[in-house]
Amino acid sequence: MMSNAMNRRDFLRSSCASMAAGSLFCQGRVSAEGPRPNVLFIGVDDLRPQLGCYGQSQILSPNIDRLAREGLLFERTYCQQAICMASRASLLSGYRPNKGDIFRDGPLFECVPDALPLNMHFLNNGYETITIGKIYHHHSDEKKGWSREAFHAEGDWEGRGYLSPEAIAAVEEYDAKNAKARRHGLGPAFEGPDVPDDAYADGLESRHAVEELNRLQDRPFFLAMGFHKPHLPFNAPKKYWDLYDPDAIDLAENPFAPKGMPDAAGTTWGELRGYHGMPEKGPMPDSLARQLIHGYYACISYTDAMIGRLLDELDRLDLRKNTIVVLWGDHGWKLGEHGMWCKHTNFELDTHVPLIISAPGMETQGQRTRALTEFVDLYPTLCELTGLPLPAHLEGKSMAPLLADPNQPWKEAAYSQYPRSSTMGYSMRTDRYRYTEWRSMATKSIKARELYDHETDPAENTNIALDPANQALMETLSPKLQAVFGIAKD
Template sequence: MPVLSRFALLMLFCLSLVLVGGNSNELRAESRPNVLFIAVDDLRPELGCYGASHIQSPHIDQLAASGLLFNRAYCQQAVCSPSRTSLMTGLRPDSTKVYDLDTHFRKTVPDVVTLTQQFMKHGYKSIGMGKIYHGSLNDKASWDAYPTVRGRGYQLPETLAGIRERTKGLDVKKMNWRQRSKLTRGPATEMADVPDKQYRDGAIAEQAIKSLRELKQNQQPFFLAVGFLKPHLPFVAPQKYWDLYDRRQIKLAENRFPPENAPKFALTNWGELRNYSDMPAKGDLTDEQQLQLRHGYYACVSFTDANIGKVLDELQRLELDENTIVILWGDHGWKLGEHNGWCKHTNFENDTRVPLIIRAPGMQAQGKTSEALVEFVDIYPTLCDLAGLPLPAHLEGTSFKPLLSNPQRPWKPAAFSQYPRGRVMGYSMKTDRYRYTEWQDRKSGKVVDRELYDHRQDGAENDNIAGQPDQKRVVKQLSAQLKKNWKGAVVPD
């Protein structure tokens, strides 16, 4: 081959690397897949595709049938803002320093490149809507656009009249979110015979469809984030979704009691549920109140499922589905009476285990289920990996792209979550067999209490065996593993 030709080829190769950002693994813009990023608030993995035959979730089930379902996926902290912040930054809560609903990560890690920012840096158009970050803690730098979505929460005239009466003469807009939230809450449930779009989630679905149509006209690859609010409280949905369920067939939680020997730090006092107008300020719920809440939760799951179906149908109608990564996740689990608790805010399996489903162009594991232990911090590197983008150095998770080819391959030995309780922090580790939690003094690091649940014997986590003499060796081993692997366990080759 002539020297000039070799030189020319070398120059062309170098130029191609420059054009794709200097990373030989990075795909050219015209061949990059789009991303449809679906977030669901308070959705626990109680869906048809997760084996819950009593739940009607046909559209999510259909997505799982064409993608990969993760049966053991975990959030980093079981409450909205810390969980979502962790996922969107690729950092664990101890790195973001976001443990509550008030702290914005731009105050603690101001220069961090978020998931959508990384895609924007490499030629993607980033659109968000609904709830991606928590409430008022959205991040303008993460989006090219974030359209406002209409639609209300409550619909019934009597509910709206009660809220107007409570807020009469008050400037609600000047209140902080806690004051505003408490004053504007009505009952914990509502069913109204109205079109889907009158409730906010129905309007979010309509906006997502509109955005897809606009993005179809653009040659630029897109990252469309759609955040649905239900089944977060209040459990409000059109009546037709309530009618899908027969109250007489709904069962209450089997373990309506705290775990044996559980430390006080492990439990929570129901979170926000008591703030609703028809919920008791203290004490237990009646069986009928529990059934009403379960019925409302199920109705909202089916409502959100229908809205997700509308968006996925439009993606297919526009012939965008074959070149779009679709990922669906719930920001944390939720208790429906288990351990005599409601809402989230704990390190228990009910709160930390989350639904996670992904479908990617060309993936081999369609319709499969993976038992691999994965975490929300893994989503950022996985989506970059699938789109051929470079991984920022700050990431604390591991791309699970290899599982899309071989979902049963060896994977991480543990997943990690945490939850603060005043002066202590609970660090929790889920292994193949155990859930082990250490409650550590936040200043000294001293372990003040422990929890150990053997999932082979006690999948519902009803008996804390950390203090039993015959478990000393197991506790010692798990404590060492927690300390060693807290920032991320190693994936076998």
């Protein structure tokens, strides 16, 4: 409950009149008077909804689970493209990846030079805006819209964050043999040295975030903290590996491509194959797969502990009463499902993302919503929750009303896309189906279709688009997909 210093207002809808007096929000809107709420904006790289609060009992994520108990958990949120650069640029700008060809993964301000991203909008409206760690993918995008220079930790690690002598030696060997390669600094795909939390970047950066919370506590702030893990390589202190019994770790139940999957829909998971000891082609051996999953889990628990460090400091500083906390993962990640690893597809595993919003005064703490929501919805949501004007360019819909009524009718579908050379996969997730069209970028003609029935096939193991019985259904879905992506009618 908010302090008496907070302004009290009646709710806009009689159905919400029972919410407690003194609450900061009125039908999802901030009070026009009183302190402006802060925003703690937590991004996590490559985090699929593999968390305790999402029903994954094998995962130890007590701090994220605590945040879910203090906020609203979004069960069905989707990113707009399952790759770091485009997903983040879309989320922060409020544009879908078609805008300025964001889908090609260039820096936001090169794709859309006049972009007004979320952080810049907060800065322009009197907030101090701080970025720590990985929020944008491209460092050039950190040059605008922030009150201070971006903070990136510097430490004793080599290459991409290795600490063990064996890993560092492998990095040096790889770089010597691949001097002209696009990727450098690749060692093993995982390590678990016996080191403290602050030996890695996420520890140092979360410690800096705590320092910033102390500095900012008397002024309105938008603090963006971006965690690197569980992105490859799966490097985390040994104590987080020790939380899990490797013999109890399950492998993917569907290590095979979906029946009837078009070639464009899959990947050869090249992002992972470049690491030391990974197979250059063919399937992943079971023993190695189990080690990789173990490392992914360890990294989640490590990041969870660092998130706990931030939440604890918010509580200690008595800032939770006036701070909106948002936690998101930029896209999903495959752990051997469909015989694939990494992201880079339109499958549910890649596009389905975790999202939790905790706002002061909300009466839906600990509840969940099954509303179909998207990352482009975050920008207008935070504007509404903080009372900022909505920029005209936004393509999403504010989720703020869901904080008052999580079960109300909502979007008919969420939309994602992924390019393959000269072909674009446009995908929509409805309450029951995932429908994807693979279209020529030049002619917009359809080259292939996918349709998965989540009522009978939640793992998306069979593409039923080839069944003539589903033709009528696809003909009803296609115009909706075309309208969102601005595709000229065939």
